[in-house]
Amino acid sequence: MDKKLIEISYFPGCSLATSAKENNISLIKFCRSIGYELIELEDWNCCGSSSAHSIDSKTAFGLASRNLSLALPDRPLLAACPSCLLRLQQTHLHLSNNSDLQNDYKKMWGKQFNKDLKIIHFFEMLSNINLPAFIDNVEIDNKNGKSKTPLKKLPLENISFVPYYGCMLARPPEMNKMPNYHGLIEKILSSLGAKSYLWSYSSRCCGTFLSASRPDIVTPIVNGIMGQALESGADCIVTACAMCHLNLEIRCSIKNPIPTLHFSEILSLAMGIKDYKGWFKRHIVDPLPMLKSKGII
Amino acid sequence: MDKNREKNLQLPLNITSKDIGYDVITRSNVNYNTCYHCRCCASGCPFVHAMDYAPHGIIRLLQLRLYEQALKSSTIWLCVGCNTCSSVCPMSIDMSAIMDALRQIALEQNIKVAQPSTLKFHTEVLNSIQRYGRTHKLEIMLRYKVKTMDFFSDMDVGIKMLTKRKLDLMPSKINDMEAIKKIFKPEE
Ligand code: SF4
Ligand code: SF4
Numbered sequence: 001m002d003k004k005l006i007e008i009s010y011f012p013g014c015s016l017a018t019s020a021k022e023n024n025i026s027l028i029k030f031c032r033s034i035g036y037e038l039i040e041l042e043d044w045n046c047c048g049s050s051s052a053h054s055i056d057s058k059t060a061f062g063l064a065s066r067n068l069s070l071a072l073p074d075r076p077l078l079a080a081c082p083s084c085l086l087r088l089q090q091t092h093l094h095l096s097n098n099s100d101l102q103n104d105y106k107k108m109w110g111k112q113f114n115k116d117l118k119i120i121h122f123f124e125m126l127s128n129i130n131l132p133a134f135i136d137n138v139e140i141d142n143k144n145g146k147s148k149t150p151l152k153k154l155p156l157e158n159i160s161f162v163p164y165y166g167c168m169l170a171r172p173p174e175m176n177k178m179p180n181y182h183g184l185i186e187k188i189l190s191s192l193g194a195k196s197y198l199w200s201y202s203s204r205c206c207g208t209f210l211s212a213s214r215p216d217i218v219t220p221i222v223n224g225i226m227g228q229a230l231e232s233g234a235d236c237i238v239t240a241c242a243m244c245h246l247n248l249e250i251r252c253s254i255k256n257p258i259p260t261l262h263f264s265e266i267l268s269l270a271m272g273i274k275d276y277k278g279w280f281k282r283h284i285v286d287p288l289p290m291l292k293s294k295g296i297i
Numbered sequence: 298m299d300k301n302r303e304k305n306l307q308l309p310l311n312i313t314s315k316d317i318g319y320d321v322i323t324r325s326n327v328n329y330n331t332c333y334h335c336r337c338c339a340s341g342c343p344f345v346h347a348m349d350y351a352p353h354g355i356i357r358l359l360q361l362r363l364y365e366q367a368l369k370s371s372t373i374w375l376c377v378g379c380n381t382c383s384s385v386c387p388m389s390i391d392m393s394a395i396m397d398a399l400r401q402i403a404l405e406q407n408i409k410v411a412q413p414s415t416l417k418f419h420t421e422v423l424n425s426i427q428r429y430g431r432t433h434k435l436e437i438m439l440r441y442k443v444k445t446m447d448f449f450s451d452m453d454v455g456i457k458m459l460t461k462r463k464l465d466l467m468p469s470k471i472n473d474m475e476a477i478k479k480i481f482k483p484e485e
Contacts, residue, residue: 014432019463043472045430050378051422053397055404057324059423062480108479167379173389205343205379209422212441213414214375215451217347246463250454282461 010038020242022279082168154193259287338382374412430471
């Protein structure tokens with residue numbers, strides 16, 4: 001493909017830049033494979049995570065607003081981590097509705113607040129894309145743009161999963177009219193041949209920072225999630241949040257848990273991106289044996 | 298923080314601007330008096346079993362003006378702000394914003410913190426951001442261990458994370474540290 005890539009500003013956030021590098025790299029590669037180049041926001045800072053808004057709202061506001069001030073005006077800003085996304089979007093909303101805050105912003109960052117900046121999640125980008133069209137072995141019916149009979153098999157056939165959103169789709173009331181992408185993981189992965197199983201834990205919060213300060217509370221919660229996932233009979237859990245991924249891996253004390261894949265990883269596999277070995281090395285529960293046995297790799 | 302907020306809010310009848318409740322309302326922009334205790338929030342909250350008051354219980358305390366009990370509760374420190382409750386609340390009560398307000402008021406008034414380990418963790422995260430502009434997880438974990446004087450629990454998890462390179466040894470520091478200084482110490 002030598003079509004020109006569409007450039008998008010990209011906010012990786014601290015988790016993807018460090019503990020979840022595999023999430024970061026697979027996301028960047030996957031986006032490239034569907035025509036988008038993610039350009040990292042220059043000199044971005046931490047969004048404040050859960051801690052800033054918990055104990056110091058002013059600092060939380062300052063941290064998020066500096067990131068907003070770094071975004072280029074001519075392109076949307078994509079945040080990969082659901083928690084960073086929420087912080088950035090909420091700060092943008094508060095700024096948009098309040099001229100006093102806009103003045104503070106101008107004083108602080110020396111530029112006008114950009115009300116029109118679009119801050120999007122990776123889901124928003126995917127929701128309008130017909131992924132099978134990007135895969136070589138699928139014949140496309142040009143008339144309606146829908147995929148026709150696959151020439152070979154779809155890339156994710158044989159694999160089953162339970163989708164895990166954690167709390168990423170829950171938002172504060174002031175933002176609950178914004179588009180909600182519940183069901184998107186299922187929709188996209190099914191279109192690539194994978195089978196999605198129903199379970200009741202897809203929107204259960206993973207415990208976030210309590211995993212550090214109160215592991216005694218989080219372990220039973222994570223075990224409950226993993227236990228249900230095992231019971232569902234799925235081959236793996238697919239999550240779109242790096243924090244959820246970490247907690248499911250480090251706080252699970254059940255024997256023989258199924259692997260948890262980042263959504264971006266399984267999408268990259270489907271697109272035929274090959275350098276997955278380095279990503280999976282970073283998982284505590286190695287997904288390679290399962291993926292091999294299913295013929296995915 | 299936000300001057301427009303006050304105007305938009307209908308203050309509950311029983312409180313004056315000197316009340317802590319007034320402070321909670323202006324900080325959170327939530328009129329908690331509309332809560333009618335359907336308990337949808339409590340039944341959805343993943344951490345309710347560990348809290349001394351269920352989330353709506355905190356609201357009841359506020360409605361009854363039993364502020365001290367609310368500020369001393371473990372609930373405000375165990376709520377992670379996941380918004381699970383708010384997304385099912387029939388009155389659109391932003392619980393997470395109420396908890397943020399209560400936590401910060403508790404700190405300002407030097408109220409005894411019911412879950413010191415959580416506060417220590419948050420403080421270490423903010424310290425890290427103040428030092429580097431980003432979080433450095435390894436250092437946060439180590440400093441947190443020193444603060445809680447708890448060196449040996451969770452060693453296995455730490456080692457697993459290190460061997461899987463989930464904890465970078467060196468922090469990543471942003472260039473414009475002046476900006477971070479400005480954020481942490483805004484000029485009056
Ligand atoms: S769900 Fe809303 S109205 Fe119901 S008890 Fe909780 S806060 Fe009150
Ligand atoms: S936001 Fe807090 S009170 Fe509400 S469900 Fe999450 S942890 Fe419970």
